[in-house]
Amino acid sequence: xxxxHLFNQSGTASAWTRRSLSSALILIIVLSVSHIRAxxxxxxxxxxxxxxxxxxxVFFKAVPDSLEDLQQIExxxxxxxxxxxxxxxxxxxxxxxxxxxxIDNKAGYILTAAHVIxxxxxxATIILHDGRTLKGRTMGLNRGMDAxxxxxxxxxxxxxxxxxxxxxxxxxxxxxxxxxxATGHPNGYQAGRDPVVRLGRVVSRKKHLIQTDCTLIGGDSxxxxxxxxxxxxxxxxxxxxxxxxxxxxxxSAFQNDWEKLxxxxxxxAKPLGQNAVLGVNGLDTDEGCKVTAVTRGFPAEIxxxxxxxxxxxxxxxxxxxxxxxAEIVQQYKPGxxxxxxxxxxxxxMLIEVQLAARD
Amino acid sequence: xxxxxxxxxxxxxxxxxxLTFLIIPVFAGGLTSEGHAQDQLQPSQLxxxxxxxxxxxxxxxTPRSWTVRIRSNGKEACLGAIxxxxxxxxxxxxxxEGQITCELWNSxxxxxxxxxxxxxxxxxxxxxxxxxxxTVKWQSTTDPKVGQWLVTPGLSMxxxxxxxxxxxxxxxxxxxxxxxxxxxxxxxxxxxxQVMRESGAExxxxxxxxxxxxxxxxxxENASALSNFVQKFLPGDRVLLKVLRExxxxxxxxxxxxxxxxxxxxxxxxxxxxxxxxSRRKTGFTEVLQHDAVLxxxxxxxxxxxxxxxxxxxxxxxxxxxxxxAIPANHVIPMIEKLKLKQYAPxxxxxxxxxxxxxxxx
Numbered sequence: 001x002x003x004x005h006l007f008n009q010s011g012t013a014s015a016w017t018r019r020s021l022s023s024a025l026i027l028i029i030v031l032s033v034s035h036i037r038a039x040x041x042x043x044x045x046x047x048x049x050x051x052x053x054x055x056x057x058v059f060f061k062a063v064p065d066s067l068e069d070l071q072q073i074e075x076x077x078x079x080x081x082x083x084x085x086x087x088x089x090x091x092x093x094x095x096x097x098x099x100x101x102x103i104d105n106k107a108g109y110i111l112t113a114a115h116v117i118x119x120x121x122x123x124a125t126i127i128l129h130d131g132r133t134l135k136g137r138t139m140g141l142n143r144g145m146d147a148x149x150x151x152x153x154x155x156x157x158x159x160x161x162x163x164x165x166x167x168x169x170x171x172x173x174x175x176x177x178x179x180x181x182a183t184g185h186p187n188g189y190q191a192g193r194d195p196v197v198r199l200g201r202v203v204s205r206k207k208h209l210i211q212t213d214c215t216l217i218g219g220d221s222x223x224x225x226x227x228x229x230x231x232x233x234x235x236x237x238x239x240x241x242x243x244x245x246x247x248x249x250x251x252s253a254f255q256n257d258w259e260k261l262x263x264x265x266x267x268x269a270k271p272l273g274q275n276a277v278l279g280v281n282g283l284d285t286d287e288g289c290k291v292t293a294v295t296r297g298f299p300a301e302i303x304x305x306x307x308x309x310x311x312x313x314x315x316x317x318x319x320x321x322x323x324x325x326a327e328i329v330q331q332y333k334p335g336x337x338x339x340x341x342x343x344x345x346x347x348x349m350l351i352e353v354q355l356a357a358r359d
Numbered sequence: 360x361x362x363x364x365x366x367x368x369x370x371x372x373x374x375x376x377x378l379t380f381l382i383i384p385v386f387a388g389g390l391t392s393e394g395h396a397q398d399q400l401q402p403s404q405l406x407x408x409x410x411x412x413x414x415x416x417x418x419x420x421t422p423r424s425w426t427v428r429i430r431s432n433g434k435e436a437c438l439g440a441i442x443x444x445x446x447x448x449x450x451x452x453x454x455x456e457g458q459i460t461c462e463l464w465n466s467x468x469x470x471x472x473x474x475x476x477x478x479x480x481x482x483x484x485x486x487x488x489x490x491x492x493x494t495v496k497w498q499s500t501t502d503p504k505v506g507q508w509l510v511t512p513g514l515s516m517x518x519x520x521x522x523x524x525x526x527x528x529x530x531x532x533x534x535x536x537x538x539x540x541x542x543x544x545x546x547x548x549x550x551x552x553q554v555m556r557e558s559g560a561e562x563x564x565x566x567x568x569x570x571x572x573x574x575x576x577x578x579x580e581n582a583s584a585l586s587n588f589v590q591k592f593l594p595g596d597r598v599l600l601k602v603l604r605e606x607x608x609x610x611x612x613x614x615x616x617x618x619x620x621x622x623x624x625x626x627x628x629x630x631x632x633x634x635x636x637x638s639r640r641k642t643g644f645t646e647v648l649q650h651d652a653v654l655x656x657x658x659x660x661x662x663x664x665x666x667x668x669x670x671x672x673x674x675x676x677x678x679x680x681x682x683x684x685a686i687p688a689n690h691v692i693p694m695i696e697k698l699k700l701k702q703y704a705p706x707x708x709x710x711x712x713x714x715x716x717x718x719x720x721x
Binding site for chain 2: 062063064065066067069070071073074077078080081082085176177181186187192193194196197198199200201202203204205213214215216217220239240241242243244
C-alpha cells in the first residue's frame with residue numbers, strides 16, 4: 001500500500017522505478033525466543049505534551065533560503081541532540097538487535113519496532129547510550145504496524161527513574177517538509193560510538209507510515225524520529241533503495257493502542273513470510289466478493305477496507321468470490337502491494353493494500 | 360585447502376547476523392495516480408536537494424575556490440583541497456591512478472604530479488604548476504557539535520552535498536583488504552584456484568592456475584604466507600604482484616578489495632540499490648568525524664566546512680548508506696608539510712610498496 005504509493009509518486013523517479021526497481025528492502029531480524037506468561041502492568045496512557053516555545057519561522061518555510069535560516073535550524077537541532085542521544089537505547093532480543101527510545105522513566109517504557117522484539121513477554125537486553133546495560137521485558141506489539149513496546153526491569157545498580165526520557169509528540173499536523181532528527185544504532189550497537197544522529201525532512205505522510213530522508217540502515221529499526229521540539233513522532237521501521245526512502249511508523253500507532261501494548265497484546269500480521277494474506281472474510285456474489293469482516297491488524301483493515309465493501313478486481317484480475325480471491329492473493333508475496341477495485345455505497349474506489357504474511 | 364578469505368568470512372557472517380535483510384519484490388505497476396502531488400516533498404526540497412543546497416551558496420562562496428575536481432585518466436576520481444598557493448593540493452589517495460588532472464573553480468585545468476602518499480590517512484599531496492591560488496582556511500581548534508551543519512563544497516556555486524555531524528570524532532579500525540582469490544600451496548608460491556567476481560584480482564587479469572610468487576616486494580612461500588602478508592594492507596591499496604603463468608613471469612598491479620564486497624554478492628548488490636556506491640577504502644582511519652551527507656565516492660577528498668565557511672576537515676570516505684567520514688583538520692594540517700618534504704615515498708606501485716602502506720598492527 002504505502003510503499004508503492006511512494007514509488008508511484010516520486011515523479012521523475014517513477015519511470016525508473018517501474019523499469020528497474022521491482023524490489024523494496026525491508027529490515028527484519030530473526031528471533032528465537034519462548035513464551036512466558038503475561039504480567040500485571042499498570043496502564044498509564046501517555047498525554048500529549050503542552051506545546052513549548054514557538055519554533056523559528058524557518059521551520060514553516062518550504063525551504064530555508066538564507067544563512068540566517070540555516071543558523072536557526074542549526075541552533076535548534078544542536079539544542080536537541082544531547083537529550084535525543086541520551087534517551088536512545090540498543091534493544092536486543094535473542095539474536096535480534098535494533099534500537100529503541102525511553103519515553104517513560106517511571107514505568108520504564110521503551111518504544112521500538114515489533115520486528116525487533118518479535119514476541120510479547122520475552123527477555124530483552126537494553127544498552128543505554130553510555131554503554132550501561134539493563135534488563136527489559138517485551139510487552140505488546142502490533143505486527144501489522146510494526147509497533148513494539150519494551151519495559152525496563154528494576155535494577156540494583158541503575159536507578160531507572162533517573163534515566164533521560166522524551167515525550168511522544170502530537171503528529172496530527174505533521175506535514176511533508178517538517179524537519180526531523182533520527183537517532184539509532186546503525187549496523188548495531190558499537191561500544192564507544194554514541195547513538196548516531198541524522199537530520200532530514202518528512203518526505204510524505206501517510207496514515208500508517210512517515211517517509212523521511214533521514215538515512216537509516218539495519219540496526220536502526222525501533223529507533224526514534226524526533227520533531228524540532230524534541231518529541232518522538234515516529235519509530236524507524238524499514239527502508240527502500242533510494243536514500244530518501246526511510247520509513248517510520250507514526251507514534252500514533254502507540255498512542256492509539258497504548259493499553260493493549262501495555263497489557264502485552266500481540267496482534268496484526270507480520271509483514272514478511274511465505275504466504276501472502278489480505279485479512280478479509282467474504283461471500284461470493286454475482287458482482288464480486290462481498291466483505292463480511294476484516295481482521296484486526298491485517299492488511300485489509302490497515303488499508304481501510306470495511307465490511308460490506310464489494311471487491312470486484314485485484315490488479316488486473318476480476319474477482320468473483322472469496323475462494324478465488326484467496327487464490328489470487330496467493331500469487332503474490334507478503335510485502336507486495338496490490339490494488340483492489342472496491343464498490344462502497346455505490347461508488348467505485350481503488351484501494352492499495354500491502355500484503356502481509358500468514359503465520 | 361587454505362584460502363585468503365577464510366578469516367574474513369567468519370567475521371562477516373557475525374555482522375550479518377545482526378541485520379538479516381530480506382529482499383521483497385514490491386508490485387510497482389498499474390497503480391493509482393490520484394492527486395497526491397501536494398503530499399510529497401519535491402526532490403529539490405529534500406535535505407540534500409538543490410533548493411536547500413542553494414541556501415548554502417554564501418557558505419561555500421570562498422571554500423569552493425579552494426576546491427578542485429580531480430580526474431584519473433579522464434574520469435572523475437575525487438575532489439581536492441588547495442593547501443598551498445603555488446599549486447599544492449591534498450586529496451584522497453586511493454582514488455588516484457594513471458594520469459591525474461585538476462580542474463579549478465574557474466574552469467582552468469592542470470596536469471598534476473603525485474608528490475607523496477600517506478597510507479594511514481589515505482591522503483595524497485599532488486602538485487600543479489600554478490601560482491597565487493586561494494588556499495584552505497582551516498578550523499582545528501574546536502570540533503563541531505553533533506547536529507551542526509557540515510557542507511561539502513564542489514566547484515559549483517551550490518555545495519555538492521550537505522549534512523550534519525552524526526558522531527563526534529572516533530577511530531575507525533582497519534578492515535584488511537584481499538586480492539580476491541582462492542588459493543592453495545604451490546612450489547615457491549601460492550596457486551590461484553579461483554578468481555572472485557568483481558575483485559581487484561579479476562580487474563588485474565589474474566587467472567586460475569597462476570602462481571603468485573611475490574607481493575609488494577615480499578617473496579611468497581605458500582598460501583598462508585600470502586594470506587598473512589596481504590592482511591597488512593587495506594582495501595584500495597595497490598600491490599605489485601609477480602605471477603608465474605605457464606612458465607612465464609608476469610607482473611600485475613592489484614587494487615585490494617573489501618572482503619565484504621566479495622563474500623556477499625547480495626550485500627553488494629543491495630548496497631548499490633540502497634544508497635549508492637561506497638568508497639573502496641573506507642576503514643582504518645586514526646580519527647574521523649562521521650556526518651550524514653550523502654556523497655558519491657568521487658566527491659570525497661575535498662574539504663568539509665561549517666556555516667562560517669571554515670574547513671573542519673577533509674572528506675575521506677563514503678562509508679555506508681548512513682555515513683560519510685571526514686578526517687579532522689588537526690590530523691590533516693601536519694600531513695601537508697610531511698608530504699611536501701617527501702617524508703613518505705612517492706606513490707609508485709612498481710617500486711616497493713611497503714614504505715607507505717599501513718600495517719593493521721600499527
